[in-house]
Amino acid sequence: MHGTAQLLLPVLVAAPILVACLLVAAGPFLPRRIVDSLAIATALAVTAAAALLLVATGSGRRVSWSGGWQPVRRVTVGIPFVADPVAAGLALLIAALTTCTLVYAWHYFDETESHLHALILFFLAGMEGLVLTGDLFDMIVFFELMGVAGYALTGIKVEDESAVEGALNFGIVNSLGAYLSLAGLVVLYARVGKLDLPGLGDALAHHPPDALVVASFVLIVTGFLVKAAMVPFHFWLPDAHASAPAPVCALFSGVMVELGLYGVLRLFWVVYGETIPPADLRRALLVLGVATAVLGSAMCFGQRHLKRLLAFSTIAHVGLIMVMAAMLTPDGIGAAGLYVLGHAGAISALFLITGLLLNRHGSADELDLFGRARGERVLLVLFFAAALALVGLPPFGTALGVSIAVHAIVSAGYPWILALLVLVSAVTAGAVLRSGMRVFLAVGPAPEHSQSAPDETTTGDEERDTRPLQRTPGTMLAAIVVLVLGSLAVGVLPHGGEVVAKAAERFIDGSGYSDQALSSAPPTPLHAHPAATWSPLGVGLGVLSTLLALGFAALGLWPDRLRLLLRPMQAGMKPVRALHTGHVGDYVAWLFAGVAALAALVGLPLL
């Protein structure tokens, strides 16, 4: 191993923690401007370091054993940090997104002093740690760090009654998920006596998938699936998003939720890849992904609280990402990776714009806001650009993801999934377009009484994130512009697909991961991926989704014209909506039902 890039690995985790500690200690004595600058500078530095690391991983993985406990004969007591291109790419996305949200939150939350910044930096460190660590126990530790910072950020508006409640449910459900993960880890540890991912991969290679192996896998991934908001582990997400501050939502939806999927896939490829048959896992992940995408999009369309609407859109899209990744091929993983990048820019921008609307007009309800943002040209352009990125209109990054996914899905033999992709994108983006048309353009009939049928769905009554601003600061707009452009850049940059496909190929090479970490074996050469680029079918599907999304938006705006069509849909959705009760007992009951279902999906075919 040559070069010094691996030295960056622990720094990416430790640097934000050190600065956050400084902010905790000295924050009360520092002027607000310094606190803001310090936090942003740190996030920027981490972004730069992650970019360097990403470049360095082009020639193979970077490994750093902490404590100098290098493995001897593939065995050690130490903990590795490992970066392959996927991990480094995610590290870059995390840091860049955090920078954007910190820039946006300049002037935010005067009453929490430096604590908000410290929490965001701890959250950043937790996410970086989760993607970069090569140790199973540390994955859970960083997962919890991410969680603890996340619960606090969700409930930070203590005056908002749904914020604290959402944070509490989020905390209980996620912690329980983490405890089940830990239990799974212990079960596995009892058998093999190791905790580092590469070593675990060694130990389980060609190991029969017996009950212990399957049970440990199911329990460990439960924690990650809760974070990834897969049905039926998803209930906490809309509650938490509906009331968390907009920049926090942007971080949650843009990257935190997706990290749950990363955890599942990393664990599978490195540790369980050679014991649990891929076909078996594919079936389980497909069921989860499809259910999540369908439920998320159906729920999304019925919302009027913008943040709740976007939250369900996130659920639907994470479902789609899961479906792409479930192909378990380099193409599928690469497509999912691109989609994550493109989606992050789009959904984060939408959340930040909603945050501005909430600040300006004191509401996040699309009916209350009807026509109230008319004349805000810049926001209008940004909103619709982000909505089109969400639907996957070429040349946004999401569209490139779909384009590559088409190849993966068709060659894996699931052509019907293409219809699902188009429909889910169209329905969610249709809902977003509908609300945008109402809020910015006053299209459609004006709502007669905005508080109609409050029992049907949550209204957008919400406390402002921070005191009302007189005019939109340039920093906030800049953050949104960067996010939208980022989503565009992912699709436009040359060879994007090829780079990501190679990263994916590296990612799924589990034994290569172990070999390079444990015995400094040289990285295996990568193949060319000619199919990983725009395809006519993919572009066509993107355009089709966009047209359908416009249709769905119209359907939402003029529901009276198509009442015959809508009635049965609404009636069908009623019992599903009734499940989203905000009751923590319900959520925990569903959690266990979900674990049982997952165990059946993965385990029963192997009996």
Next chain:
Amino acid sequence: MTRRTRLVVFLVGAGCVTAMFVLAVLGMPEFGGSHHVYRDLAVHAAVKHRTANVVSSVNFDQRAVDTFGEETILITSVVAAAVLLRPAKGETERRIPQTGRNLAGTRLLGYVLVPITAIVGLDLVIHGHVTPGGGFQGGIVLATGLHLLYVTGSYPALDRLRPIAAFDVTDALGAATFGAVGLAGLGFAGSFLTNVMPWGTFGQLFSGGTVPVLNVAVGLEVFGGIVVLLAKFLEQDITVASSGKEGES
């Protein structure tokens, strides 16, 4: 869902999970057996670095990253509790009521116990690498010891002894020291949290290299952190009033 449906959903799920867990457990090595792969490696590594308490060696040397993450979780939740329990709009701090209802005997006991717990706590921290105990256990003892003052009924005395800002600093300092030691390892030896100090003599106070240093860092952090956490809860209980009225009276 009704309570009944909720319970049914849970019991069905939990039943299946139990079945899965029992099947897994049957495949686990027998309880009390002698096959422990990681144990053998860890004991060997601890002896190599002259750390008599192998648990401390694992926590602060071999798997120090775990503890770094854990200490970060601790400080994060201390910050979080401070944010979440800040007096909200419409809440004021009320004057501290002087409660003199405790018996003189209880108070005396409290005052006697405080220094004793302080000594025990410090001992746990300092000898954490050679005997059972360590920064975490010692820090907890120190923090609870300080709160014996509350049990004696002298909240004002506790409040004087406990300027929260100072403990915030202690907490952050402890966590930052841990990170700084880690980065020092990276700088001097090329990998994070390397035990770069001389390892000393096995079983003596000066042994284990950075392990006792990290023990002290964690002791500081836990002491500061737990004090701040308890202080925030005490503050809610005693001094925060939900309307301005009580603040004036």
Next chain:
Amino acid sequence: MSIYAYLVAGYLVLIGSYGIVRSRHMVHAVVSLSVAQGGTYVLLLAVGYQRGATAPVFGSTTKPSTDVVDPVVQAMTLTDIVVSATVTALLLALAVQVNKRHGTVDPDELAALKG
């Protein structure tokens, strides 16, 4: 006996979760969660136990040997205990705020159709 310790650990996780499901008070739910966490401690230590072995702490005179119980699971349990305590503190703080805003901490009363 051979699997009794593991079963007790599993039981703790389940009874804690059951407590959350039937809880009528958020503090009760949070406390039940920490009971569930207790299950993971027992599981960890049970896995590392060895009959007749001593604690993994050597005196200055005793000769180090590997005839001790597994120190790694103990280290993980320590980490776990800290995490549990801090998460509990955080959730209790949130519960206090829920009570301030809603005037109740009964999940049944808090629950509303969110849709």
Next chain:
Amino acid sequence: MTALIVLALTLVAMAATAVVLADAPERQAVTLSVFGLALVVVFMVLQAPDVALSELGVGTAVVPLMVMLAIRTMRKDRRERQQQTGDDGGDDS
């Protein structure tokens, strides 16, 4: 020795059941403390003095204390809330 372990584990299971089934949260602070103590015993018999020490501090003292304080705060807040709505309900108008 084995009998001791079985006994301690059974004690933990019983204490856990008591914590979960105690419906009055006030009583939970006490039962939780007992549960913590039972865990300490298990840790001792499983040869884990380090873990037992921290559980002694955390599980039997700090966490039950926080639970107790949280419950007291809630009761006080509710009392003040009732006073406000009862005595000067027209305060907001």
